[in-house]
Amino acid sequence: MSLPLILVLLLTSSVCAQDSTKRHKGEPCDPSRNRLNAETRKFTSDCDAMTFCSPEGECQPKGCRRDEFPFGYDPDVPLPWMCPRGQFCPDEEDKCLPAMPPGFACQLNRDDQCQPPPDRPELDNGDLTNRGAMCFKNACQYANITLGQSCEAENTVYVGYASGGRQFYNVVSRDRCAPKLWCNAQTSVCEPKATVGAACSAHKQCETYTCNTNNICMEPPGTPLRIQLWQYLVTGAGIIFLMVGMSITLFMSHKRSRAKRLYQIRAYFREQTSYRNSIISMHTNARSRISMYSASSTHHGSLAQFEETEEGLEDDEDDDRRGLLGGSLDLEITNRNTSRIVTIKVLTMRIVTTEIQKWRPVCPLVG
Structure with a gap:
């Protein structure tokens, strides 16, 4: 039996074992066990994918969903609603909440929980922020630090597994610098990002947010080919x-x-x-x-x-x-x-x- 097949079987068995230990609707749970996975930073609790652990310590049906096609639902179970614009569904997926202004608490990498700045289209940085608002160190902030000003970075380590069970680490570094700028951890100052073809050592140093294995800024995967005149x-x-x-x-x-x-x-x-x-x-x-x-x-x-x-x-x-x-x-x-x-x-x-x-x-x- 090949090694990839063995890994797939082990992963499937572990998932089934975890699902068998999850509590279902109406069963008791411990709200203090709501947490983020130390390796994947994914939210987990004592309840299954269709329920959440309420403050009363009981698994109840989820009141909202974050994904258009959520995982773990039976075909005959109706899906919860997605939150409208200006609201967000937290990691617990219990109910929709209004977006938070700057300074309020937020969950890891949940920029959608923060209110974007009004009438500041220049702060829009695509998928890196929520139209200029971001959840930085568990607090809603604006990514508006200009060139040459002091800054700080937030580094999050994710653990992955390659073939053979070998671990590898992926570090995601975020900062509050304005678009087309990045925070240099050595100087703690916002600097201009590099263009395509320039040298780099991390994704955040490139305007395209893609630094290849040769340490060169390149177009992100899936970018349409642009033919010059x-x-x-x-x-x-x-x-x-x-x-x-x-x-x-x-x-x-x-x-x-x-x-x-x-x-x-x-x-x-x-x-x-x-x-x-x-x-x-x-x-x-x-x-x-x-x-x-x-x-x-x-x-x-x-x-x-x-x-x-x-x-x-x-x-x-x-x-x-x-x-x-x-x-x-x-x-x-x-x-x-x-x-x-x-x-x-x-x-x-x-x-x-x-x-x-x-x-x-x-x-x-x-x-």
Whole structure:
């Protein structure tokens, strides 16, 4: 079983044991046993959480409450009233009492039991006082000692327990110096409080009432992050420059890509034009050589018939070019005297092969 679980069980059992010893409604109690716990400074008595020990020595239902959600009440038990403004509920929670003027007795750390000074908003020090009034050494006083005046401090020690049962102490020091001032115990004079980032040795020395473990004044926990105007400006300018830079980069990249593609297209069409011119030239040379070969092979033929054949070849010039692109050219020449067909396909293929080797382009084909 882990140590934290053991501590939780021990604490629960101790609380249950304490509750079992508490007196309930209508049972006798001892008012002299009303006291503050020596470690936690919490009020305790012989009665349970729903009752208080009356001066008659009997546990009676509480007549008021300090907390909005009090501890220890059963769900079916109605909660007592909270005191209105100008009144307070004492530690005994027996009934509401009017706030006390300066000089009257009060209970430990119960600034709400003291009347705040009228029309003195400059004395308001947040949660450290009750709008300038405080319970200092069990008497209601005003926190109005100015800079350089003599002062005294009230130190209260609280005992806590860490893991493993180790004790630690938390000292809360209070004084009657005005807001933004603190009482130096060595000089007994009110001095200005330190700002955030300054060195400190106690919470009361800082304007934020928070001195960290590095002895530096810092913002209290839970403080909302405050963004300065220059941070907004720098962030906005950075976003704008980033958008402009990205736009320029994309524009230049797209422009370079278009130029490269245009160059490839132009090179492709130049090569296609070169191929076309080469094919036309090959066709012309092939036709002239075929004509010479036909003239020598048809020596016994009629010149008129050969001219008719040549005219037929000229009429089918487009078909001959497509035939050359396919890799063959078949020409049929008819010898009228011998009635035989002369095929000169082999001769044509040789001519085309020779011309292709002669007109082969240097640059590769761009796909």
